[in-house]
Amino acid sequence: MDIFPAIDLKEGKAVRLYKGEIKSAKVYGDASEFAKKFEDMGARWLHIVDLDGAFGGEPKNLEVIETIRKSSRLKIQLGGGVRDEQTILRYTNMGIDRLILGSIALKNPFFAKEMASKYNIAVGIDSKDGKVALEGWVKSAQIEALDFAKEFKESDIQAIICTDINRDGTFSGINVDLTLKLAKASECFCIASGGVKSEKDIYELSEKFQEHKIKGGVIVGKAYYEGKIDLSEILKNFRI
Structure with a gap:
């Protein structure tokens, strides 16, 4: 299972939200410094969300993203x-x-499927009470998350990122059931996001992935920033 340390960007800084509410943003510091820490810990991947871009509909943190990429x-x-x-x-x-x-x-x-045939593309399925949310999670669509996941079966999409908005930033545990359902519906590499509260959550998800023969990963954000988990130890244990 791949571990994706996360950096959510707001005005160039690394922040975390509570249930996707922009007013709840807590600033943790310089995004580039966190990227360096994650690399030093042995991470292979970095998950970045341009929050200003998500709410504004276009990239807003290009300079800091480019700095991270170059360094x-x-x-x-x-x-x-x-x-x-x-x-x-x-x-x-x-x-x-x-x-x-x-x-x-x-x-x-x-x-999305057309772009996936030309570029490396993942689809984010952000679920709130079973429905898909959009535009920075401020709106809810009427389509079920499970039905949406089925759209990408047999496509070139590299990954589905499954976020339970009600658990995001809450330390209430990963929604394993939702993650497994979306993985099976899409038949894609599935990355769980939202609710990680301890190392136990991550290991239990890994066991479920193995049990159901699912390839996937997990995004780790607030649990690291708030000192709930030892990310360096987790990365060591999942390193290939």
Whole structure:
């Protein structure tokens, strides 16, 4: 299972939210410094979300993202405001390894699948009470998250990122059941996001992935920033 340390960007700083509410943002410090720490711990991937971009509909933290890209050997998975091919191409040329499509994938699944045939693309499925949320989680669509995941079965999508908004930043545990259902529906590499509270959560998810023969990963954010887990130890245990 891959571990994805996370950096959520707001005005160039690393922050975390509570249930996706932008007003709840807690600033933790310089994003580039955290990227360096994650690399030194032995991480292979870095998960970045441009929160300003997610809410604004276009990239807003390009300078700090480019700084991280140039100074780090980590593979970078990035989302937030990625809603057209021009933006995908811009980030790809910058050296970003995988782009996450959220709102635009929901509005136009064909576009997401088309982009996945040309670029390294993941789809973010952000679920609130079973429904898909969009545009920085401020709106809810009427489509069920499970039905949306089925859209990407037999596509070139590299990964599905499964977020339970009600658990995001709450330390209430990973929604393993939702993650497994979306993984099976999409038949894609599935990355769980939201609610990690302890090392136990991560190991239990890994066991469930093995039990159901699912390839996937987990995003670790607030649990690290608030000192709930020993990320360096976790990375050591999951290192190939």
